[in-house]
Amino acid sequence: MKVNQDFNKLSDEDLVKAIVSSNDTLLFEILYDRYSKMVYNKCRGFSKSDDEAQDLTQDIFLKLFVKLSTFKGKSKFSTWLYAFTYNHCVNYVNRNTAKKIEKQSVDATHIEDSGYRIDANDDDINQLKVEKLKKALELISPEEKMILMLKYQDLLSIKDLTGILNIGESAVKMRIKRAKEKLINVYNHKLK
Numbered sequence: 001m002k003v004n005q006d007f008n009k010l011s012d013e014d015l016v017k018a019i020v021s022s023n024d025t026l027l028f029e030i031l032y033d034r035y036s037k038m039v040y041n042k043c044r045g046f047s048k049s050d051d052e053a054q055d056l057t058q059d060i061f062l063k064l065f066v067k068l069s070t071f072k073g074k075s076k077f078s079t080w081l082y083a084f085t086y087n088h089c090v091n092y093v094n095r096n097t098a099k100k101i102e103k104q105s106v107d108a109t110h111i112e113d114s115g116y117r118i119d120a121n122d123d124d125i126n127q128l129k130v131e132k133l134k135k136a137l138e139l140i141s142p143e144e145k146m147i148l149m150l151k152y153q154d155l156l157s158i159k160d161l162t163g164i165l166n167i168g169e170s171a172v173k174m175r176i177k178r179a180k181e182k183l184i185n186v187y188n189h190k191l192k
Helices: 002-008 012-022 025-044 050-070 077-104 108-113 122-127 130-138 142-153 158-165 169-189
Strands: none
Touching: 002 025, 012 025, 012 050, 012 077, 025 050, 025 077, 050 077, 077 142, 077 158, 130 142, 130 169, 142 158, 142 169, 158 169
């Protein structure tokens, strides 16, 4: 037990190094205890039920144990895990519901051709009614939904998003802008 208490005091990055070098599942449990709630909360945003979110969380940690050696320390471990979780969930949604999402999502060319210009500032997002907003979020792509959730629900900065998504700052800003415009258009025109 004393060994575990000593390992509990390690930084995430040092704990990861210890896990990778020893392949010790007891050390991995410490990492699991630190991050399982955060991972579950991210998975819940992609799932339709608590059980599905719990299954996704378990899948992520199983995959994480195998892939932990790919963490190179270029960012904080929590940022890397966030990206790992995000990518797993997006792949899960795309794999299991791609056809449904394709049928329900708004065609981007239709938005551009409509001539309707929305000023999608933050106040527009904040004023949407919650239930209608949830429905609208289900009608946009998983990538658009997630970038909006990361920005507005999880309050991540543009800099954090550049690290998670591995794209430049201007690309992050453009994706947020487009996702907001699409969400507002769906909210205003596709839901009654």
